[in-house]
Amino acid sequence: MGPIERRRNRPRRERTGEPSRVSRAGGLDPASIRANRRRLERKQRIARRRAAALGVLTFCVALVAVLAVLSLDSESGLTEGLDPQPAPESAGASEDRSAAGAVETRAGARDLGLAGTAYASLSQQLPGIAPESVEYAQVSLTDPNRAAVWFPVPAREGRDRQAVFFLERSDEGWGLKRSVLAGDEEFPRDLRTLLTEEPQDLVRPVFSREAFGPENPSDGPEELAVRHLSLITDTDRKSWRTESVESEDDLHVVRVVRAAGEDGGVAGKARVYVRGSGDEARVVGVEPGGGEGLTSAELAGFPGSLVPEGEAVRASEPRFSGTEPVYDGGARNELEERGVEQAVEVVERYPGIVGFYALDLRDGSGFGVRPDEEFFSASTIKVAVMAAVYRKIDAGELEYSDELTTTDEDWAAGAGWLRWETPGAKATVEDALWLMMTESDNVATNVLTRAVGGPEYVNEVIRDLGAKDTELFWKLTSERAAVPELDNNTTPRDMTTLLSGIYNGEGFKDFSRREMVDLMGQNNLEYWLEGGLPPEVKAANKGGWLDGSYNDVGIVRYEESPYALAIYTMNGPVIEEGQGVLSEVSEAVWLARSGETKEEFGGEKSRDAGEDSPAPDAAEKNRSSGRD
Numbered sequence: 333m334g335p336i337e338r339r340r341n342r343p344r345r346e347r348t349g350e351p352s353r354v355s356r357a358g359g360l361d362p363a364s365i366r367a368n369r370r371r372l373e374r375k376q377r378i379a380r381r382r383a384a385a386l387g388v389l390t391f392c393v394a395l396v397a398v399l400a401v402l403s404l405d406s407e408s409g410l411t412e413g414l415d416p417q418p419a420p421e422s423a424g425a426s427e428d429r430s431a432a433g434a435v436e437t438r439a440g441a442r443d444l445g446l447a448g449t450a451y452a453s454l455s456q457q458l459p460g461i462a463p464e465s466v467e468y469a470q471v472s473l474t475d476p477n478r479a480a481v482w483f484p485v486p487a488r489e490g491r492d493r494q495a496v497f498f499l500e501r502s503d504e505g506w507g508l509k510r511s512v513l514a515g516d517e518e519f520p521r522d523l524r525t526l527l528t529e530e531p532q533d534l535v536r537p538v539f540s541r542e543a544f545g546p547e548n549p550s551d552g553p554e555e556l557a558v559r560h561l562s563l564i565t566d567t568d569r570k571s572w573r574t575e576s577v578e579s580e581d582d583l584h585v586v587r588v589v590r591a592a593g594e595d596g597g598v599a600g601k602a603r604v605y606v607r608g609s610g611d612e613a614r615v616v617g618v619e620p621g622g623g624e625g626l627t628s629a630e631l632a633g634f635p636g637s638l639v640p641e642g643e644a645v646r647a648s649e650p651r652f653s654g655t656e657p658v659y660d661g662g663a664r665n666e667l668e669e670r671g672v673e674q675a676v677e678v679v680e681r682y683p684g685i686v687g688f689y690a691l692d693l694r695d696g697s698g699f700g701v702r703p704d705e706e707f708f709s710a711s712t713i714k715v716a717v718m719a720a721v722y723r724k725i726d727a728g729e730l731e732y733s734d735e736l737t738t739t740d741e742d743w744a745a746g747a748g749w750l751r752w753e754t755p756g757a758k759a760t761v762e763d764a765l766w767l768m769m770t771e772s773d774n775v776a777t778n779v780l781t782r783a784v785g786g787p788e789y790v791n792e793v794i795r796d797l798g799a800k801d802t803e804l805f806w807k808l809t810s811e812r813a814a815v816p817e818l819d820n821n822t823t824p825r826d827m828t829t830l831l832s833g834i835y836n837g838e839g840f841k842d843f844s845r846r847e848m849v850d851l852m853g854q855n856n857l858e859y860w861l862e863g864g865l866p867p868e869v870k871a872a873n874k875g876g877w878l879d880g881s882y883n884d885v886g887i888v889r890y891e892e893s894p895y896a897l898a899i900y901t902m903n904g905p906v907i908e909e910g911q912g913v914l915s916e917v918s919e920a921v922w923l924a925r926s927g928e929t930k931e932e933f934g935g936e937k938s939r940d941a942g943e944d945s946p947a948p949d950a951a952e953k954n955r956s957s958g959r960d
Contacts, residue, residue: 748773
């Protein structure tokens, strides 16, 4: 890629002469991904790895596990010919994989069952989802300790959508690993890149919607079951045959076997659950033939004669903090009350969830509404990736001129043009930074993440800057998870902490500090935050949005009192209706901090607010860090 034009006379970083230590291995390092999951485990305070037993105990546990697997294979036996998942090298590896992916929901650590675990997470974030509304549940035919549960979520622009949760079973029960919002994705390939670690028989249904209904109006539950299995396992339909059907009214359990070879021997069994008849018939559940986890909790309405009774999934209300303003470090005494009231009014009338936090970059005081609520970060997480890159530059481990090459695993839809040339697109570190922060290029973000060492290193920098509730969970794409805890996430307070660290140069050389603020100042995509400021006042910002979540964060370069502002939303309307709240909150915060409306300020002030204010000295930083 050729050089990208920038502002004239931009300072350039001199090379240190040291060789670059950028890893150009394809894709994100698997070790980094595993470490990322371990942090998620600690964050959610769930089952931790147990100490490996020694001597005879180890031998006994291993022997029991082997016997259990052999018994399971003999009963369900569907691994032959169905591209099974590779077995872990040891019991310890299996424990690590299970524990790393599990998530403790806000409902508690006890085993809530398959549907209950997914619902406990979803219901805390999205109102109006009934606990009995499971649309589809499947225990993997190749790994009975993996499963998926689908819930319908509100349609958008006339398209039905589902929150799809992928779970893993450990000694503590079912735990969440990943989730996606499916049904209206513009780029299915983008969604697939987030699910490469899940059993493919759980992934294929997401992209094979035709597999759930009958091919012909005359098809009965037997034909529907066989067709569904052949599609989700990518096998020949003729290799499956119906063994038996049990029915009560329009509820059916179809037992299906898969033949192995010409001798007609049985390679495996599966149970397929069908609701309805004729054109209305739909597959609602699948599990191995031995019965590996589906109950009446996942299959609402199915009687005890067809499925085991499961613990009822309890309805719960979303848990969002209230709209009472939060003040820190004496901010209450310094703010214009009418601005605070205006901000609260904007938050309360928005048809979704809004949270924000404004942090004074000189004395550390701040205020906000829902400052510690967890939100989807969307592209605002690129601020953290930028900080990680400059840490590597300051350490001499990266240079602006180092050339990066994109891989298949870097590919993502969404903003930016590198996706049209990936894999194989080339960009220098400097150009990739510019594309990430000014064009919001997702591929540039992913290749930079890989260059610094993966999400693990980015999250280390996040923690070092003082943000405790922010995480780069996975790659940047145009798709998102069903809930923030299984996606890139942050809080308004955390993001202003990151911005403060950048502005005040915490752990950065002065050159890098200024470069980061300058890069954010060149952002030409989002003007939401600046839309709430007087024209004379500029902001160095980074916005981002994903399906009902519209966010903007930045440094407001108000020379008398510069401040960091982070505004996040969730469960909002379409972007045309939802984005305006960001400017409204920004305008209210400006009024609260300056004591003047935009119009009042414009009539009295005449200055160039675009100059970057120098960072305060150490004695001036964060003079007050206590909370009211």
